[in-house]
Amino acid sequence: MKPYLERPDWVRRLNQFGPAVGGAAHVIPLLPEELLASAREATGLYDVGDALFEETFRRRIESVDRESNLNLVGRLLCRAEALRVLQTRLRLRALWAEKPEILDEPIERPVFILGAPRTGTSILLELLALDSNLRAPIAWEAHHPLPHGAATDAGAAMEMAEAEQELWADIQPELMTLHELRSDLPCECVHFMALDFGSVYWAMHYATPSFDAWAGTQPDLGARTYREHRRFLQTLQHGSNPRRWLLKSPGHLATMEALMDEYPDAVIVHTHRDPIKFVGSAASTTGLIHWLRSDVVDRIAEGQIGLHGFSFMLNHVRSLRIDGTLPDGQFVDSHYLDLIGDPAVALRKIYEGAGLDWPGGHEDAVRGYLRDKPHGKFGKHEYSLGEYGLDEEQVRSTYAEYVAHYGVASEA
Numbered sequence: 001m002k003p004y005l006e007r008p009d010w011v012r013r014l015n016q017f018g019p020a021v022g023g024a025a026h027v028i029p030l031l032p033e034e035l036l037a038s039a040r041e042a043t044g045l046y047d048v049g050d051a052l053f054e055e056t057f058r059r060r061i062e063s064v065d066r067e068s069n070l071n072l073v074g075r076l077l078c079r080a081e082a083l084r085v086l087q088t089r090l091r092l093r094a095l096w097a098e099k100p101e102i103l104d105e106p107i108e109r110p111v112f113i114l115g116a117p118r119t120g121t122s123i124l125l126e127l128l129a130l131d132s133n134l135r136a137p138i139a140w141e142a143h144h145p146l147p148h149g150a151a152t153d154a155g156a157a158m159e160m161a162e163a164e165q166e167l168w169a170d171i172q173p174e175l176m177t178l179h180e181l182r183s184d185l186p187c188e189c190v191h192f193m194a195l196d197f198g199s200v201y202w203a204m205h206y207a208t209p210s211f212d213a214w215a216g217t218q219p220d221l222g223a224r225t226y227r228e229h230r231r232f233l234q235t236l237q238h239g240s241n242p243r244r245w246l247l248k249s250p251g252h253l254a255t256m257e258a259l260m261d262e263y264p265d266a267v268i269v270h271t272h273r274d275p276i277k278f279v280g281s282a283a284s285t286t287g288l289i290h291w292l293r294s295d296v297v298d299r300i301a302e303g304q305i306g307l308h309g310f311s312f313m314l315n316h317v318r319s320l321r322i323d324g325t326l327p328d329g330q331f332v333d334s335h336y337l338d339l340i341g342d343p344a345v346a347l348r349k350i351y352e353g354a355g356l357d358w359p360g361g362h363e364d365a366v367r368g369y370l371r372d373k374p375h376g377k378f379g380k381h382e383y384s385l386g387e388y389g390l391d392e393e394q395v396r397s398t399y400a401e402y403v404a405h406y407g408v409a410s411e412a
Contacts (some may be wrong), residue, residue, distance in 0.1 A: 003200050008172075011073055015072045016350050018071055024070065024071055024072040024074075024075050028072060030059075030070075030082075031256065032062060035082050036054075037170055038045075039087045039090060042175075043148075046292075047089055048089050048093065051389075052220070053196070057197045059210075062211075063209070063210045064078055067208055067209055068206045068294060069207070069295065069296040075295050078206065081194065083271065085195055088143075088146070089195055091146050092232075095235065105233075106317075107237070107263070110243070111245065111246050111269060112247045112266055113246075114249060114250060114252040114270060115271030115272060115273075115334075116275075116313075117250050117281065118273065120336045124350075125248040126185065126186055126346060128246050129368065130369060131359055131362060133259075133356070133359060134246040135184035135237070135246060137191075138185065139161055139165050139182065139187040140154070140160075140182045140184065141236060144157040161183035162183050165182060165187075166196050169181050172292050172377070174288060175288060180320030188248055189247050189251070190204065193251075196224060196228050197281070198224070205293065223261060226258050256316075256317050257320070266330065267330055267332065270332065271335075271336065273335070273336035273337075274408055275395050275402070276392055276395055276411065279310070280388060287299060287388075289300040299389070303387075304389070311398050311399055318401075318405055335406075337411065343367075343370060344366055
């Protein structure tokens with residue numbers, strides 16, 4: 001079978017250093033104890049979390065090392081991510097010990113955007129973030145929330161964050177057709193949820209079946225992840241006038257009960273789109289994210305995840321809204337076709353449902369932003385259902401209840 005995608009020559013050549021020495025692990029090892037010791041040495045700090053965190057970290061890294069089939073570039077990315085996350089955890093915990101009042105910061109009625117990938121969650125986040133009354137995390141501060149080393153101010157931290165936010169597109173340029181990668185844009189929660197190695201960030205980027213099996217026996221992981229989520233927001237907010245937080249990730253679909261346990265007053269903007277338009281795209285997206293780090297992409301498996309994984313999550317959330325486990329009155333449903341058909345009208349409906357005040361001149365700001373960021377700015381995301389072992393009949397059948405319940409319009 002031909003390669004999943006062609007790689008830039010510099011990436012292909014760099015990856016060849018792995019097989020040249022008998023395996024990329026010889027060049028870039030991923031050893032939990034060594035990574036933890038290195039982070040502690042670099043920061044001069046020790047407290048990285050409790051025993052459950054350390055076990056979670058060790059199990060995740062060991063599983064990545066054994067099971068993710070990483071090439072040399074993949075190992076480099078994983079090692080850098082793990083070290084950055086560990087160092088950030090050490091600095092955050094030291095700050096909280098020094099200033100415990102940070103953890104008393106109120107996080108009130110945050111707005112979460114969630115939905116399947118390719119349903120408009122990213123552009124909706126960016127458009128809502130134009131409202132100065134809302135506060136979205138920015139990519140650079142999600143990676144470097146505290147001054148350290150050369151990251152002494154926002155400009156330096158933003159430049160440093162390019163190493164992860166924008167390097168990915170250098171490694172695989174097709175990523176930009178999916179999502180614009182910039183360190184100065186509002187970002188998904190997954191980027192700072194990486195601070196917990198049990199979070200969806202690591203599950204999205206690395207195949208770790210043995211870790212997943214263990215995590216299924218640990219009922220407290222979800223609660224802990226969202227407790228850390230709140231603490232991160234409290235840290236960014238401390239010292240400034242509180243604004244309503246604006247947050248986003250398709251990954252929240254899988255953990256809605258834990259999210260609402262931590263944020264019982266949250267407003268949820270739930271995006272919807274014809275599954276024919278997002279199932280194949282979701283499979284292609286996860287495949288591309290794995291190809292960034294590995295030479296092994298099982299397109300059929302990615303297709304099944306796109307087909308059944310998101311169907312399970314969407315229908316689970318639907319059933320929890322119906323039976324009252326999730327407060328249906330705190331959900332605002334937003335349809336992709338409405339958003340692209342008339343963005344200002346669609347946003348006004350979201351504002352009304354979320355209890356937000358429409359700011360003066362916001363309609364002009366929205367139209368100006370979209371004018372400067374046209375759809376398909378970086379080219380078209382090319383894929384087909386057939387590549388992933390899927391066809392339209394399968395998708396229509398699998399998502400029939402979801403489509404009927406929310407009245408999702410066909411884009412065929």
